[in-house]
Amino acid sequence: MTTGHSPVQTYLAEVQEMVARLPHDTIEQIIAALIECAHSGHKVFLCGNGGSASTASHFACDLAKNTQVPGAPPLKVIALTDNMALMTAWANDTSYDNVFAAQLQPLLEADDILIGISCSGNSRNVLNALALARQRGALTIGFTGDRGGQLKEMVDLCIRVPSPRIEQQEDAHLMLEHCICAAVRHRLEQAYSPPVAVR
Secondary structure (H helix, E strand, O other), X not given: OOOOOOHHHHHHHHHHHHHHOOOHHHHHHHXXXXXXXXXXXXXXXEEEOOHHHHHHHHHHHHHHHOOOOOOOOOOEEEEOOOXXXXXHHHHHHXXXXXXXXXXXXXXXXXXXEEEEEEOOOOOHHHHHHHXXXXXXXXXXXXXXXXXXXXXXXXXXXXXXXXXXXXXXXXXXXXXXXXXXXXXXXXXXXXXXXXXXXXX
């Protein structure tokens, strides 16, 4: 007979502890920046690789659709991970390191937002996109792991997930995108929903 916690119990306990240590102030700043972006009519771009690519696409979907409120300005959102033909064309003809920056080159303007997702914080194509965004005067946001890599020094707002496990870092990134989208929608509803008549 074995003693101690099962791997499932251990994993879930670690996730619970990790979530409790996430930086609430930075999350609030990201929410405020996205709401301001909606009001100003600027664009939100997202990028990442592997599991972070799927999180970027998921985040873009939720920002574009699930934050829409009648009467409120919609967010204009583009996931740089979603056009496979364009990504592979740039990768084949130049370098995989260039697949996100090349897409941003004709689109990115000052005061747009770029969200880069990289658990290591060292994904070269994400860093190159962030470097371009900084040159253009866009707001840069990073979602990364506990160490943060080079990314943590290249962004205006950074969430470093306090766990050494990449699975839990990816868990947190997806949970955070849901949390952020729900908060953006809630605040837009508060601002744009008609007042309830008192009878």
